[in-house]
Amino acid sequence: SHPIIFDTDPGVDDAQAIAIALRHPEIELLGMTTTFGNVDVETATHNALLLAQLAGDDIPVAQGAACPMVKPRHPAPKHIHGDNGLGNIELPEVTGQADPRSAAQFIVDTVNQRPGEVTLVAVGPLGNLAAALQLDPAITGKVKNVIVMGGSIREGGNVTPVAEANIFNDAHAAQRVLTAAWPLTLVGLDVTHRCVLTPAHMARIESAQGKLGKVLAGSYAFYREFYRGALGIDGCCPHDSVALAWLVKPELFTTAQGHLHVVTEGAAEGQTLFAPMGRKFIEERWSMTPEQTVCLDVDGEAASNWIADTLS
Ligand code: BDR
Ligand code: CA
Secondary structure (H helix, E strand, C coil): CEEEEEEECCCHHHHHHHHHHHHCCCEEEEEEEECCCCCCHHHHHHHHHHHHHHCCCCCCEEECCCCCCCCCCCCCCHHHHCCCCCCCCCCCCCCCCCCCCCHHHHHHHHHHHCCCCCEEEECCCCHHHHHHHHHCHHHHHCCCEEEEECCCCCCCCCCCCCECHHHHCCHHHHHHHHCCCCCEEEECHHHHCCCCECHHHHHHHHHHCHHHHHHHHHHHHHHHHHHHHHCCCCCECCHHHHHHHHHHCHHHEEEEEEEEEECCCCCCCCEEEEEECCCCCCCHHHHCCCCEEEEEEECHHHHHHHHHHHCC
């Protein structure tokens, strides 16, 4: 099984992925860490606690970054996930409380307790992972893997023509995380835009998931309106769940190895640049950073069905 820490800004598609992390028999969810992004960090923590509660699972939730590391925050796009992050549906009371530790401290403690075992799955802006690196740089040699939902290699962006939201929301943090000396896979728009969670998928999920299913289906209905307008599809890209599909079903993906870099200033802020392994560049700094993995393609139908099947 895969022990993971899930770093998240829930968020409609985050909620779907959290449900998978809680339900999938091969995933051991050690805890969640929260960040600003789709919503402010307090709302993110509230939603993470609520989703765990609805699944009947009392896992730790540690709150993290309230804003980007260097620049002021870009406003959250309320029309995508709603003011409350879950499509503005009415939500039950939260009974549990957050872990007293910061997200970064929780990551450092957990990785040190189980050296070589823990995979960090990050599906929001990357401030918590960057802060954990700062707190204990030695964790690069102790995590098993890092999986980041973010960025785009060939697909173009969703916030600007070149930038994907999670990277754009804290490009400085992303640059640290994507160039650190730990094994990392980028699961970006190149693959998440190939996946569609359809209304038929969601109907199955709703009927199988009880109270949790009500929240997933209600928030999905709101998110679906955004996709109808933005991409002209009837259904939603389940971005954050695709990071978990990579964890459990890597055979569905086509990948490449190379060096990553994040643009932190100017019109291309938040763009992820990829230098394929073996290619020679005149500027040598392109081969100085560690080699990472990027996902370039996926069997989108199989990955989408895996998401629905896991929750049905
Ligand atoms: C990413 O941005 C957020 O809005 C989603 O939750 C996902 O993590 C997609 O670009
Ligand atoms: Ca997210």
